[in-house]
Amino acid sequence: MEAKSLGIIGGMGPKATSVFFDMIIEQTAAERDQEHIDIVILNHATLPDRTSVILSNEGGRFLESVAKDLKLLEAAGVANIAIPCNTSHYFYTDMQQLTNINIINMVDETLKVIYETYGEHCKVGILATNGTVSSGVYRKGCAQYNMQLHEPSDEIQEHVMDIIYNKVKRNLPVKPFEFEGIINQMLDHEQCQCVIIACTELSCIPIQAAVAKNCVDAMAVLVQKSIELSGKQSVVK
CATH class of the missing domain: 3.40.50.1860 (Rossmann fold)
Known part of the structure; x- marks a missing residue:
């Protein structure tokens, strides 16, 4: 299969993003640098708290912020996007409508x-x-x-x-x-x-x-x- 680059919207939280990245590195079958995945990581730690915006019905604030990340990853030319945050997937359909890049539905x-x-x-x-x-x-x-x-x-x-x-x-x-x-x-x-x-x-x-x-x-x-x-x-x- 053709190698494709991956975009990660992280920062939700930063520790989890770090662990997610480490897991990808550790679990990818590779014997040299060039056999690993090309990855663009956006550690957007200032994204609005997902639980707070859901419970207060203010999802628009989160979507407005994450839309900028999606545009950056489009410009970077990634093939797929991973978002290591379960709560953010409440907005999955809305986020997918903001980009033509496939967002992996965790x-x-x-x-x-x-x-x-x-x-x-x-x-x-x-x-x-x-x-x-x-x-x-x-x-x-x-x-x-x-x-x-x-x-x-x-x-x-x-x-x-x-x-x-x-x-x-x-x-x-x-x-x-x-x-x-x-x-x-x-x-x-x-x-x-x-x-x-x-x-x-x-x-x-x-x-x-x-x-x-x-x-x-x-x-x-x-x-x-x-x-x-x-x-x-x-x-x-």
Whole structure:
């Protein structure tokens, strides 16, 4: 397949963007510099907070800002665009209408992986920001695949938001067992067959393989699709 360049709209947040870029480098089958993907990264950290604009019905502010990034990536001549932020995908259709460049739909690609693995009628937990959960992007997607989305209780959701905004975004350490405990709660007590890690900040937290095997990390899915669409092979099978 012909090699194609990739554009990344990042900064949501910067740490997650850094981890996303590292994952692409680590998972691209390459033995020299020239075999890696040509990538243009826009670390647009001052983009309006996605959860805030969704909950306050001010999405226009976000779209106005991200439109400038799309124009820059058009000028750079990238073939595909990856946006490592689940919450921003609430605006996916609007963003895609702003450019002729394909924007990889992280939400839909993630749900495809879950459907192919667990099939119809599976119960899927989600760990994400208030904006992602309340927007319904994963809820609607699950319904299209005839899968059941289980959203966290208010107590768990508050805990998840604390980890995202008061720890990861502030570059403070998160004890993996704290996050793993939330995942296990969804799996063991809520009887979910798998859990979507649907926030790229949460993707930055290392978890044990025994826990990860029952999770589908949306950022990891986006990494794989970005490599594939860029005409490269992945070292992850």
